[in-house]
Amino acid sequence: SVKPKESNVDVLIVGAGPAGLMAAAWMAHCGISARIVEKRNTKIFTGQADGLNSRTIEIFDSLGFSDRVWKESNHMQEICMWNPNAEGIIHRSDRIPDTVVGISRYQQCVLNQSRIERWFIDNIKKYSSKNNNNAITVERGILPESLVIDESKVEDDDAYPVTVALRTLTEEEATPVQAATASKSAASDGLFRSNLVQDDDEADLLRKSQSRPGTKEIVHAKYVIGCDGARSWTRRALGLELEGEATDYIWGVMDIIPITDFPDIRHRCAVHSAENGSLMVIPRENRIVRLYIQLKEVVPDASGRADRSKITPDLIFRAAQKILAPYKLDYEYCDWWTAYQIGQRVGNSYDVHNRVFLAGDAVHTHSPKAGQGMNVSMQDTFNLGWKVALVLKGICKRDILATYQSERRRIAQDLIEFDHKFSRLFSGRPAKDLMDAEGIDMEEFKRAFMRGNLFASGMQVDYGPSNLVVKSGNWRELGDRSEKSAKLLAKAKISDDKFAKKQALATGIPVGKRLASFKVVSQADARPWHLQERLKSDGRFRIVLFAGKILSPQQKARVDRFCAKLDAPESFLRRITPADKAIDSVIDVLTIHASPRKDTELLRDFPDILHPFDQHLGWDYTKVYADDVSYHEGFGNAYKNYGVDKEKGCVVVLRPDHYVAWVGDIDDFEDMESYFEGCMRLPAVSAAQDVGIVVETVSS
Ligand code: FAD
Incomplete structure (x- = not known):
């Protein structure tokens, strides 16, 4: 057999979703040698995350592409609350601003995840070519197969202590299975339908590995960042786990062009029906509207899991029609749909030896309704990327890397706490009257929504004391709640x-x-x-x-x-x-x-x-x-x-x-x-x- 090729790289990023691309962007902007490998052979898809909070857009501005987001996205201005009236019929009970006024020069907006990934790819190419003469491009159709850390070398600045074996996938392996659908629109579950718009250059985006399928390669890296999503391979390779549990709430998501007489279809809406569950309306770009729909008819089995094969677009849509009744709702075009059971979990550890890190969905999962999945994931690596880059450049001490966990794990914990409360309030039945103790008080829901908006803007992030942030306070309150961060943070007091x-x-x-x-x-x-x-x-x-x-x-x-x-x-x-x-x-x-x-x-x-x-x-x-x-x-x-x-x-x-x-x-x-x-x-x-x-x- 042929001996696999071996090479060294400063940073190896696994997974080219939003978190991986943000990490690669820092390496490009800081002139660090990096590779980013992705198992899928294509980037383009519809659906998934769509909400961009104010802080994320500020970050995009600092990287140089907020103008593209601002032009193409739908800007959300107002949220309308819909609740049952005394007769049990939904009516608009409130209007509030979508983004807390004055909190940022940018307001929350929505746009397809695939467009955001596209701009990252452009930006990474531009800056890595400028700073390093060696453009960082996403290497597609590549799967990591093993990861070994040489513990004797983890404290050595010049060493490459992490060894990862990579394999080039066959076309078949790199193309995930597409779910069939009985929907009238014939829309698939969205992973593979192209939403290329004029300036998307297919050849550039679909750049696949040049190696023959089956080719193996050994990469020695100084640092590895695992951004490989909720089912993270990197996390499993490190033997780390997410802690938490799945909830009983099952939701469907549909991106459709709605045909309706519901008056607020171009506003973000939170709709609580009297008996049929809840729904969230997210108006999107290109006449599309996303509906998050509670599926009361689907219940988890004894193991706590729902049978996803029973969930079809028609079932989801019928639930939406019931919630919005007496308003009429129909559609001809469905762009994407999915269903999910909310799992609220966070990683017990974000790194091993400060050499291999986990970021994004790989270390936390929660419901997508607060629009936080993509934002928090990108903000994880926005926190981590510069630290790794400056340690590699010899500018910063290696111990600053411990602040990644102390700063970001608490954000995920807060998010899950919030999501827990919010999901209960959103998925619960509205109270009929003051005596209805089991029902949800709509005033409480509104207050939670407003607090949620502040939280969801990303502006409340407040990092605790460390050698990077000089402030007083108890590390238990201000930093990560794990013992691991205590040593570093105590020094900073x-x-x-x-x-x-x-x-x-x-x-x-x-x-x-x-x-x-x-x-x-x-x-x-x-x-x-x-x-x-x-x-x-x-x-x-x-x-x-x-x-x-x-x-x-x-x-x-x-x-x-x-x-x-x-x-x-x-x-x-x-x-x-x-x-x-x-x-x-x-x-x-x-x-x-x-x-x-x-x-x-x-x-x-x-x-x-x-x-x-x-x-x-x-x-x-x-x-x-x-x-x-x-x-x-x-x-x-x-x-x-x-x-x-x-x-x-x-x-x-x-x-x-x-x-x-x-x-x-x-x-x-x-x-x-x-x-x-x-x-x-x-x-x-x-x-x-x-x-x-x-x-x-x-x-x-
Ligand atoms: P991901 O976007 O999951 O990226 C991980 C990447 O790693 C993928 O490209 C994957 O192919 C790649 N990968 C995985 N394993 C390997 C491996 N072993 N080797 C190499 N590459 C690998 N969020 C919302 O806010 N609203 C929504 O409605 C919503 N809907 C969603 C629907 C679906 C079906 C999914 C999967 C996610 C949805 N999300 C939604 C979540 C949102 O997309 C994520 O929170 C966000 O994308 C997280 O970014 P990430 O980079 O951490 O992970």
Whole structure:
């Protein structure tokens, strides 16, 4: 037999769904060598997830493709609640905004998962070609067959401790079985019907493995990320399990073009019928509407499982008609359908040795009605990807990888807790009156829905203390609830008093949450920008200097002192920046001042380090902003909204994923430096001595 080919790669990603593609996107943007393998031979399908929350769209903006989402998706503005009236007939009882007002510059929108995957593939190709000369493309029709971790090498930064054997599948093996259907539309269960639209380039998307079927390959990887969905092979190979259980609620999903007299069919609706179950309406792009329909007639057997073969589109649709009666509902075209039993489970561990990680559906499953599956899955790898990339680049310490579990497992646990309550309220029968104790109180449902919307926006994510987030608090409350994370998080603790003083400097910039966005005006050219537009996902940490009233001599002296320390040869900024790279290549410094823009001069009033000079490119005009009115887009009032004092200002450190890591005073330089010493591999004295400087503090 032929000896299999062997190769090394820094990161191997298994599975090219939303979570795997987000991981690959970070590798592309950070210039890391990576491969992504997928067992299916085709990407295109209809159905599956469709909801994009505000935070996900902010993330897409930072990667460079939110404009495509915004143009093509359906924007959801309003939710209508429908409940039985005194006669038991459904009526509209409430209207509320779909996205909590003011929470983000983006509102929730819906679009097919396949389009989102398409944009990822384009984006990954573009950035990986630019940063690495070696484009990352999805390798399809490939199946991992074994995974071995060499435990003796897991602490060695240069080692490739994970060995994975891959096999190229035959065409037949790589094409999953398509469920037949008796539906009048003849729509399949959606996995394989093409929804290619004009700009989908088939050849590009269906790129299959070039190897002959059966070809084996051995890959040695520094890190492996298992993003292979709810039935994760990687999870099984690691011997890890999901904890939790299946519920009794069985739901059908149909994407149809509805023919109906129901007045709110183009609004998102939560409909509770008196006796026939509940239904959710999600208006989609291209006249399509998704219906989530409770199937009261299908009940799980003694083993707790429902017989899925009994569930047909006709059965699902008849249930929908009953719930919406007396309104009429029909359709000619069905794009996709499926049925599911809600399982609420979360992984007991998200990694093994911080070398092999699980993400997305591979570590948590829950009902899709809150529209969270795809969002939370992508946000898992948005949290993990930059950490792996920066450890590989030698910028960050390896122990930051433990924060992936401490930060993300709690999100999944919260989601499941919420889903548990919400599913009960949504699947339950509405109470007939106050005495009906078994029925669901519709006011309680509405309150849960509103809380759910806040949660579902993704904005409530609040990471606990660690060496990446400097805040006080009990790790049990703020971090992952597993013992494993305790060691790391305990190290990070600062006193409640000290933290409260720091947080008071920027009350609108909570440490642990993503930085909210307000408009500021470029000092160099008067163009207004949303601050988030300046936070690209390029793997850089950021220091945002709220310089305050820079025209006041006293305040200018403080800013000058801060900048002198930042610019000094022994500063963390100089030490962490490779000698051959620009000073902003690892940490980007942005400034927002509070003096009138027209009276202020970029080159006169701000030290050079805030707008660095390059001998080929001149001054950098993109880094200093004023909190002032713009000509055409009003006044962002950033200092007020961020809760920062205009006289004194403050300093904020952001992680590469835009979560707030540290807040402090402009005079608190040493404390900020110790933040970077805690998470970065700052070069030791000898490296600095090469350029003739003696450095006293050395990071461990
Ligand atoms: P997935 O999207 O499942 O991606 C996993 C990928 O890994 C797949 O491409 C798979 O082919 C590949 N893979 C699996 N095993 C291997 C292996 N051994 N080797 C290589 N590759 C492998 N969410 C909603 O919000 N609303 C919905 O209505 C909804 N409906 C859904 C219907 C179905 C049938 C499914 C499967 C999911 C649905 N979801 C829905 C969930 C949503 O699609 C997921 O939460 C989301 O896609 C999770 O992303 P992921 O990348 O973690 O996993």
